[in-house]
Amino acid sequence: MGGTMTIPPAVVFSRLAFGPRPAEPDAASGRPDWLARWLDRQLSPDLSPDGHDDPEVERRLAAAKLRIRYPAGDGWEAVDEDRPLACLGQPIEALWPLAANRPAVAGPERQRPRLEVAAATLIRAVHSRWQLREVLVDFWHNHFNVNAAGEPAVAAALPVYDRDVIRRHALGNFRAFLEAVATSSAMQVYLNNRSSRAGAANENYARELFELHGLGRDAYLNALYNRWRDVPGALRGAPDGYIDQDVYEAARAFTGWTLEDGAGLGGDARLPVTGRFTYVEGWHDNYQKRVLGREFDPFQSPMDDGRRVLDLVADHPATARNLCTALCRRLVADDPPAGLVALAARVWTESRSKPDQIARVVRAIALSPDFARIRDAKVKRPLELVASFACGAGIDLVPTNALLGELDGSGQRLFGWPAPVGHPDRMESWLGAAAMRRRWALLLGLAENRWETGAIDLAARFPAPLPAAAAVDRWQGLLHGDEPEPATTAAILTGMGLAADAMLTPGTKAGDDRLRRVAAFVAMAPRFNQR
Incomplete structure (x- = not known):
């Protein structure tokens, strides 16, 4: 357990959360047991009986809207409107007419539940205080993958699957989880x-x-x-x-x-x-x-x-090994140490009758010496990249259809992976040339608010003019949570054609444009892309 005393908060929040959490009191306390205290709260989230998030997330979910647009067709009028996320709280009986297509509706209506769950996923990843739960919800959606993009009946069932199966059981008992999945409408169809x-x-x-x-x-x-x-x-x-x-x-x-x-x-x-x-x-x-x-x-x-x-x-012992290997791969490294997997499997087996079996295993992994020791062994997938950049850059992220489309194009089509195995969880799947270009486009588009997802609050981070080198260094501190790397600073200044002492003035178009691009370039550096 001693390794937990020296692990930097930035490393913890890049693995067990969707990005930097500067306001976390445990991390800021300086106490050697801060991680254990943070885990105690994160693994026992104060949720309402129906699994609702904290009030701030509920407010954002209620305020969110997505565009829906389609021409008139056989039996329906044309639609072009911004619509609230009305599917999220619906029971399966209310959503199933979309699966049966009775009465017949336009294709965008039948895919609407998937888009709403994807939008809610982004909101929670950026804004939820129960970050570890969100990380595990993402893990379990991949483990128990269903393809809502390829089958309208799965799309219709997705809000219930997300709410009553994945979220309800993400920290609980695996045997109960298995039966919830087996009896879910989404998996029965898929x-x-x-x-x-x-x-x-x-x-x-x-x-x-x-x-x-x-x-x-x-x-x-x-x-x-x-x-x-x-x-x-x-x-x-x-x-x-x-x-x-x-x-x-x-x-x-x-x-x-x-x-x-x-x-x-x-x-x-x-x-x-x-x-x-x-x-x-x-x-x-x-x-x-x-x-x-x-x-x-x-x-x-x-x-x-x-x-x-x-x-x-x-x-079965093989289930303990398989699931614990997958959890260690998600939280620690593509090829986790055998000793760490064995530790997790032992806790898994000892806790198999406990209602918080999964939470106990995750806690053991997070407090292990291997978790503290291993660095730079994972890469962020596009969802993590978007959420962590929004958190670090101070973007009050609002999901839009355009951003969801960019995520689809990045290779991580939320709830739309066609094979049962779910999205890949190894680095090589996300580091090809085409994948890197899409990652960079995501970051630059977010920084420049191309998809109307929210602007960077530059005034809060840069209240006065400062030299370009200092601006790059400050962005590294904000996004990495660590000391700036001189090589990264030099590379960004050279690439932008900026002298180290060139003054950037917030509040001016030229100054703000450059500060936004600096943020995107800092996020493109390897250190930000690693988990």
Whole structure:
């Protein structure tokens, strides 16, 4: 634990938050235990019973608007208006008509829920005082990825998925989280389990439950064994990993887990059309099963087969390793030390019955010597880049359609990654030439307020004229939270054609333009891009 005494606040807030937090009293206290105290608060956020944020974020969410525009069509009038984020608090029953397209509506209406959740994500990343929760919400959205950009029914379900599944469980118990995901409308649609029936089980959800959500790809042993009894440990009910037979049997366990989407039940009977999760006994395969070396007796109580699969997945040692590796990769390094993963996995296993299991694991990672020791081992993805720049530059960020479009083009299309694996979480995926150009364009556009997201408050940071070199140094301090690097200062001055002693005067067009561009160039330097 001693490593936590020397870790700079700037490093903590670049990993466990979306950017610098100069007003954090714990960091400013100078106490050696400031990080532990900050974690205590961040991992037990003071949320309302329905999971709402602090009042300031709620105010910003209520005030936010996005443009929606489309021509008249078959059954609808033309629309061109700024509209509040009205989908965020809606129940699935109110949103599901967009999935069913009854009555028929224009395409932008069906994608509206995704854009609203993306806008709310930006607001929370910049303005929420519960920063660590927001970091983990982003992590879990990628871990339990659904593609709302590619499927209107997933888009319709996304506000509920974000609010009642991901946010509600982001710091909680993983077993409870698994069931919330499995029964969510978004995942039921995305991985096709709502159409899974006895005799025609759809294996998509079961496969991703094992491969991504739970045990992980390293535990897939089908290349070595093709019979369940040959897997080491299987005969005593504790197999080292899983094979295709486990996937097929688990898929049978989840038959009948579906949605109220109007599907026929036989004769004139049909399910309601609400989008809510439901269980249809007549669609369930009630015969015996065998999953991960465990026998399932036939004709169990409703949903017991699927719940038992979730129990086995949540409790498997490979799940602890897979999830803890992913958390360490997100919070520490692309290739986290084996000892850190083992530490996290031990806490994960010891806490598996605790309601705050995930929070306990994150705390252990953040207070570990490896967390304090390892530096410059991650790179910010575009969402982190935008949010941290807004925080450091003092932009009172307001999301706009144009900014969301730029984020989409940057490679991080929020809630629109097509594959179940979610956005990449390794540096090489974000450091190609094209990706770097988009990153720089994002920073310069924010600095110059090209997308009407909010201007930098230059007057608060530069109340008087100052030499160009001093301006670059000041921006480095504001954005990096550390001492300026002379090489960075020299490179920016040379690139801008400025003498070190050239005076920049705030309040003038030339002075303000240069100060904004200096901010963007400082943020383009490697140090700001690292986590």
